[in-house]
Amino acid sequence: MLRGLTAGATATVIGGTASASDRGVVEESIDPDDVSVTITGSTGCSDGVDPSNWSDGTGTDGGENFDRVDLDDDVEGVSGKDSYEDFTCEGYTVVVPGNSFDVSIDWNDGGFDHHYANVWIDWKQTNDWSEAYETRLMADESDDSDTVTGTVDVPDVAADGLTLARVRLSMYDYKDPDVKAIGEVNDFTVNIWASRECADPSNWPSGAGDYGYENIDRVSIGSQVEKTSDRDGYEDFTCPDKAIFEPGDTFDVEMDWSDGGLDNHYANLYVDWDQNQDWSTATEYVLLDDADDDSVTGSTTVTVPDDAASGPTLARARLSWGQFDEPDADGLGEVNDFTIYVE
Incomplete structure (x- = not known):
């Protein structure tokens, strides 16, 4: 089998016949020693090696x-x-x-x-x-x-x-x-995708949790990035791992957490789809709403806006106590930062 001929390519066969399939392959049933091939045009497929x-x-x-x-x-x-x-x-x-x-x-x-x-x-x-x-x-x-x-x-x-x-x-x-x-x-x-940059959290207003017994155990971003943490007020997971999506893509975000023996917990995710480093225009997604049982995984489904800016942006996941905290607030709980790269 001679691989690599695409539509528009030509083959010269000595001692037999050949035909091109729609996958760009010339098949021959004769002795390969009796075949010579001249190829013009592109080879292979556009999205494969x-x-x-x-x-x-x-x-x-x-x-x-x-x-x-x-x-x-x-x-x-x-x-x-x-x-x-x-x-x-x-x-x-x-x-x-x-x-x-x-x-x-x-x-x-x-x-x-x-x-x-x-x-x-x-x-x-x-x-x-x-x-x-x-x-x-x-x-x-x-x-x-x-x-x-x-x-x-x-x-x-x-x-x-x-x-x-x-x-x-x-x-x-x-x-x-x-x-x-x-x-x-x-x-x-x-x-x-090696050339995709990471988001730099220092370009956004800071926000952190304050150890109050509760903490984030695990966050998964579209099953592409999954990170675990301990009793820390803040974790920076923006590099080297990146979750990569295109406008219109839908993905799930999950959070496992520990309540520290307390009730009334909230969790949300903020994503700056505009990449303007302004949390006031970020989109908020709710993972937990007044939750008391930490055996329940917090989750939400995110759809990348059609007009999301291309490149790396910051996604901030936070666990809070007593209320939903803003992305740039300091409050009881924990904050984890991630990179989402919009292709």
Whole structure:
């Protein structure tokens, strides 16, 4: 198979015929030694990498195979008993240096034991597997009945842009990304947003809590940024992790908290969508309203305004006692600051 021809590209085939599919692939059934190809126009897809820029790696049919590979609920590849699947043009997951994301696999052991799975990602975008980073998903596994999920950490050296993630299922041990071995290989595109800046809380009027027994335990911003804190009046979580959204996106914000044995707690989130560093024009979202039971997670759903300014802005989550406190007030409770980046 010759990968990479798109609409408008041409191929010259000696000794046979070829046709272009709508995914930009020329398929041929003749001896590859009898084929020469001349390509004009663009190659690959507009929102994915071309695996041919990296050294090949594939599986061989040994009975086992991937049924499904999922990258952070953003991209899902479903395959059968194939030694290799290219999902690089099926969308991508967006990641940020310093953050992490999940890779989940469902697989079929084919009646055999001793299986391994790993992920290789070329974070530096050198097209050199020797510089890629490996994350191991499972080791010496013989039970294919459960979904396997691993967490991939995005290193600070990750370069901005699209790169290749190679997920492979192997037998007896972990395999390198560029070998042919029993199992299956799936390729995906990962989009690294390394150049997105963090919000600087010092550009906004300050606000803090004062230790009064109650405190924030955990805040999650759209499942992209999740931070835990202790009995502190203020925590700055604006960097390096960022929650990245586009205008019109909807996401959930959650807060776990401790009441310190007291009642009448309130929690809210302020976001400066205008990025004018003026809390008086910020949007407020309510997470808790006169809550007494800290076993209940505070939550709210946020929709990014269509006219939200592009770039980094500050989101301030606060837990208060007796009332909703303003974002720039000092009061009993706790304040956590986060970066939301509007793309």
